[in-house]
Amino acid sequence: MRQTKKSGDRFAKEPKQTRSRESLERLLTSAAKLLTEKKYSDFTLQEVSKVSNVSIGSIYNRFKGKDDLVRQIQQREVERMDIDSAVMINNLRRQQLPLRQLMPAVVHGFAEFLRKYRGILRALMEIAIVDEVVADTGRKHSVQNIGDYEKLLLECRDEITQPNPERAVNFVFRLVYASLSRYLGLGTVDESLEEGDWETLLDDLSDVSLHYLLGNPDQIRE
Amino acid sequence: MRQTKKSGDRFAKEPKQTRSRESLERLLTSAAKLLTEKKYSDFTLQEVSKVSNVSIGSIYNRFKGKDDLVRQIQQREVERMDIDSAVMINNLRRQQLPLRQLMPAVVHGFAEFLRKYRGILRALMEIAIVDEVVADTGRKHSVQNIGDYEKLLLECRDEITQPNPERAVNFVFRLVYASLSRYLGLGTVDESLEEGDWETLLDDLSDVSLHYLLGNPDQIRE
Amino acid sequence: MRQTKKSGDRFAKEPKQTRSRESLERLLTSAAKLLTEKKYSDFTLQEVSKVSNVSIGSIYNRFKGKDDLVRQIQQREVERMDIDSAVMINNLRRQQLPLRQLMPAVVHGFAEFLRKYRGILRALMEIAIVDEVVADTGRKHSVQNIGDYEKLLLECRDEITQPNPERAVNFVFRLVYASLSRYLGLGTVDESLEEGDWETLLDDLSDVSLHYLLGNPDQIRE
Amino acid sequence: MRQTKKSGDRFAKEPKQTRSRESLERLLTSAAKLLTEKKYSDFTLQEVSKVSNVSIGSIYNRFKGKDDLVRQIQQREVERMDIDSAVMINNLRRQQLPLRQLMPAVVHGFAEFLRKYRGILRALMEIAIVDEVVADTGRKHSVQNIGDYEKLLLECRDEITQPNPERAVNFVFRLVYASLSRYLGLGTVDESLEEGDWETLLDDLSDVSLHYLLGNPDQIRE
C-alpha cells in the first residue's frame, strides 16, 4: 500500500506527539482528580503514576517534581475557570438587568461557578497553605474574578442607597463568597457543612444583599 | 488508601498521681500548641514528645495513638470554649438589650470568641477532613454553640420584621459565622484573607444583619 | 547542582544501654568497613543497614543522615589515628637518634601509619571532595600530624646543611607523604600503583631525604 | 533487511557522514568537558545529551553505554597527551643539556604537562577506581610516558653518581610525579592541597633530584 506523501505530511510528526500528548493528558487529568479526592498529604506521585498509567520517570520528565505538577494543574484549572467566569459575566452584563434581578442572577451564577469547581478549589486552597506560588496564583485569580463581579454589580450603582456603593458592593460580595465557600466546604470541611438547602441559601443571600444595598439606613438606627 | 477515620470515643486514663497529672497536662498543652502552629501533616508525635518532655512510650501508654491524642485535645479545647461561650452569652442576656444594640454586641462577642480560638479551630478543622470523629465532635459543638446565640437573638423576636424569625436569625448568624471564619482564615488560608479592617467588618456585619432582620420586605420587591 | 556540604557539628546520641551500645558499635564498624571497600557513590545506607543488622530507622535515630554518619565515622577514625601517631612519635623522640638514623625511622613509622589506615583514608579523601566538613576535619588533622613529624625531625636541626632547615624539613616530609600516598593509592587509585617494592621505596625515600638535608649545595651547581 | 551492498553510489552518504562526525565531535568534547567539571557520580548522560545537543538515542547508537563513552573519551584524551608529551620530550632531547640543566627543564616540562591536563586526569583517575578498563589504559599510558622521561634523563647517565642509574632515575621521576600529582590534586583532593608556591615546588623538586642523582653516597652513611 503505497501512499502518496502529500496528505501524509500533515501527520508526519503526529504519532509521537499524539502518544505524548495523550499520556500527558491522562496524567494531568488523573492527578487533578486525585487531588480533589484526597487530602494533599495523601496525594502521592506513586498513586498518580498508578492511576494514570504513566511511570514515575515520565512524570519527572515532564515536571520538576511534585510541586511543579501541582502548579501546572493549578494553571490549567485556573485558565478554565477564567474562561467560564468571563463567559458568564458577559452574558449577565448583556441583559442589563436592574439590581433586583441582577443580584439573584449574580448569586446564582457565582454559586454555580463555585459549585462546579469546588473540588479543585478546595484542594488548591489546602495546598496554598504550604506553597506560596500556588497561594499567589490563587490570590491573583480570585481578586480578578471578584473584581469582575463587583464591576458588574456597580453598573447598577444608581440604585444603591448605601453612601459608598463601591464599599457596599465589595462587602456584599465577600459576604456571598464567604457563605458559599462555607456551604461548599471550600476552605476546608467544617462543622455546619451542607445543612440546609442550597436553593434557599441562594435566595437568602440575594435577599440579604438587596436589603443591604437598597435599604434605608435609618431603619437600623434607633 | 486513607479513609476518614471512624469509631472510637475513649478517654485517657485519669491518673491521680501528681507527677502523672503534670506530665499529662504538659503533654496536652504542648501538643495543642504544636497543633496550632503547624500543618497537621507536620505535627508528629516525635516532636510532641520532645517539646513536652514526655516520652513516646508514655504517650502510647495514655493514648491509643495519634488520632486518639488529637481527639482528646479536641475534647479539652471544646470544653474550654463551651465555658467561655456560655459565660459571654449569659452576660449579654442579662443586659436585655434591644436588637439594634444586641446584634452588634453578639457580633463583637462571637468575633472575639472565634479570634481567641482561631489557632486550634483551624487545626481541628483541618483534621476533621480526615478524622470523622473529630468532625462529628466539632459539628456537635458548633451546632450547640450557634444555637445558643440564636436563642439569645430570638429573645428579640418581636422586633424582627422577617416572616419567619427563627429562619431569619439562623441565616443571619450563619452569614456572620461564614464571614468571620473566612476573615480569620478558619477553614484554610485563602486568597482574600486579611484584607480590610477587622472593626469595619464587624460593623458591616451588624449593619447587614439589622438591615435584613429589621428591613421592609417590600423594599426588595419590584 | 551539587555543592560542597557545609555546616554541622553534632554528635550521635550516646546510648548508655548495652544493647544500644552494641548496635551502635556494629553500625559504625560495618559502615566504616563498607566505606573502605567501596566508592562513596556505592556506599548506601541500605547496605549499611543490611550488613550491620541495624534498621534504617535506627540509623536515622542516631545520625541526622548519611552525611552525619560519615562525619561521625571520620571523627572516630581520626581520634584513633591521633593516638596511634602520638605514641609512635613519642617513642621515636625518646631514642634521641641522629638524623641519619631518625630519618629512616620516621619514614618507616609514617609509612606504617599510612598503610594501616589506607582504607579509611582513601575513603575520607574521596568524600572530602563533596563534603566540606569532612575536608576541613581531614585537613586539620593532617596539618597537625605532619607538624608533629616535622618538629621531631627539627630536633636534629644542627645536622641539616640546608640554609633554611624548617623549609627543608617541610619539603622533605611532603615529598615522603606524596610518594607514600601515591604508592598506597591514597588520593585515588592511579596508574603506577603498587609497582615496585615497598621496602625499597622506604629506603629510597630515606636516602633521598638525607641527600637533600645533609647534602652540599655546591654539588648541584655547575 | 533488504540491503544490497554495492560499492557504488557511496557519495550520497558523505554529507550525512559529515553531520555525524560533527555531532560525534560535539558529543565527545562536551562530555570531556563535563567530566572535568564534575564528580563522576554527577556526570550523567542526560546532561551530556543536553549540553552537546546530541540525543540520548544517538549516544546509545554510537556507544554501548556510559562506560563505553567514558572509555572512548579516555582514548581521545590519551592520544592528545601522547602527542603533546612526545613533542616536548623531543624538544628537550635536541638541546643536549647537562643533567644540572636538564633536570629542572624536565621537571618544569612535566609539571606543565600535568597542569594542562589535570582536569581530565583527575576525572579519569576517579573513574579508574571502578572501571578496570580505564584503569588499564591509564596505567599503560602512564608507564610509557614516564618511560620516555626516564630515557631522556638517562642520556646523562654518565653524570649520575648513584650506583644504579636506571633505578635512581626511575625513583626520582616517581618522586616528582607523586609530588606534582599531590599538589595538583590529581588523585583526589586532600588535606595539604595547594599550600605553598608552585614555582618553589618545582625548584625544590629539581634540587632534591639533583642532590640525589649527583650526591655522594658517603654523605649519608655515618
Next chain:
DNA sequence: GATGAATGAGGCTTCATTCAT
C-alpha cells in the same frame, strides 16, 4: 540512524507504632 519519551530499580529520608529494658 536519529530522536526523546518512557521505564523502574534503587537511593535517601520520615514517622507512626512496637517492644525490650
Next chain:
DNA sequence: AATGAATGAAGCCTCATTCAT
C-alpha cells in the same frame, strides 16, 4: 508505668537504559 531505641512501609526523586516513532 516510664522510657526511648528499633522497626519498616512508604514517599520523593535520579538516571542508565530501552523502544516506539
